[in-house]
Amino acid sequence: MKITKLLNTSLCIFFLFLCNTANAALTQQQEEAKKKGIELYNQYKAISAIDFLKIAADGGDDDALYYLGEALRKNNRYMTQEAQKAYEDSAKKGNIYSMIRLGEANEDLCVTMKNCSPTEHSPEEWTNKAKELATEQASKGNAESMYLLWEITGNDDWLEKSAERGFALAQFRLATKYQEGGGAFLLPSRRSDAIEKWMKASAENGYPPGMMGFAAARIEKNDLSSFRFWNEKAATLSYVSGVFGYASYIGGIEPTYGFQSDPVKSYALLSNLLELDGGGNVINNVNDTLPEVEKNMSKEQIAEAKNLAKTWKSTHPPLSFYPDKLGY
Incomplete structure (x- = not known):
């Protein structure tokens, strides 16, 4: 009993220390590297992101360390020693995402390959600490921490609480859960209403x-105006799916869903998508669609579209697949 208490006390002291390890301020170069690294990561260019994330990680930024761990793990398809160190350094600064990843180490491919790196603390210990910190933050009304508690525990109450608190990802996940048959509804119409x-x-x-x-959801109710508004809104935020859909809809001689024909903008947006050569399979779709738009354009329109592509890129966020931060 005394030994157990001693171990628990030692663990508590360790976690108290790690969560009080503050982030050091990044230099401008490190901040820019972090921004670029996460941009590339969100474009499924994990390999290209690594060098940038290492620069920011060297500055001790817990989020950069987490993304570095993610990029290394996904590139190698398992948690390498380098990825594990990045997660551990991040977790020691109180990053719950990294704690969750370390808590999942027993399910990593390295277990099957029998080449997992030695760890200072067990996955169970990291999971317990993630739960402890998330619970503490959730008790103060932190909606993201409520969502993380759902990720940790699988308790749908936390997902609902996070959604009700306004965390957009939780709201999306809850809607998706209902789409996939989760939740209890007396009538199908009630389920549809909840999804919407x-x-x-x-x-x-x-x-x-x-x-x-x-x-x-709105197109199912023939609300073309709302469909157009939100599709274009997603495109202006550079969500790849939104950009491709919007560009495709406005590119034809007879545009669909009530969009106004704009082949110049369509060409510009589609050509910008060609930079996404790291993954997501969007390139194949663009290569099929862009020639169909181009064949009905004049040389002057194509030149205008190329200029617009540059302007659009400089005045909008970087293209992103908006991957789930805890996604695989």
């Missing part, structure tokens, strides 16, 4: 996948 309610909330809170989800 939470997709709308997610969209209005600025989450592009939620915008596209709400657009899809």
Whole structure:
């Protein structure tokens, strides 16, 4: 009993220390590297992101360390020693996402390959600490921490609480859960209403996948105006799915869903998508669609479109697939 208490006390002291390890301020170069690294990561260019994330990680930024761990793990398809160190350094600064990843180490491919790196603390210990910190933050009304508690525990009450508190990703996940048959509804219409309610909330809170989800819900009710609005909104936020859909809809001689024909903008947006050569399979779709738009354009229109592509890129966020931060 004394030994158990001693171990628990030692663990508590360790975690108290790690969560009090503050982030050091990044230099401008490190901040820019972090921004670029996350941009590339969100474009499914994990390999290209690594060098940038290492620069920011060297500055001790917990989020950069987490993304570095993610990029290394996804590139290698398992948690390498370098990825594990990045997660551990991030977790020691109180990053709950990294704690969750370390808590999942027993399910990593390295277990099957029998080449997992030695760890200072067990996955169970990291999971317990993630739960402890998330619970503490959730008790103060932190909606993101409520969502993380759902990720940790699988308790849908936390997902609902997070959604009700306005966390856009939780709202999207709740709507998706209902779409997939989760939840209990007396009537199918009640389920549809709940899906639309939470997709709308997610969209209005600025989450592009939620915008596209709400657009899809509105098109089912033949609300073309709302469909067009949210599709274009997702495109202006550079969500890849939204950009491709919007560009495709406005590119034809006879545009669909009531969009106004604009082949110049369509060409510009589609050509910008060609930079996404790291993954997501969007390139194949663009290569099929762009020639169909181009064949009906004059040389002057193509030149105008190329200029617009540059202007659009400089005045809008970087293209992003908006991947789930805890996604695989």
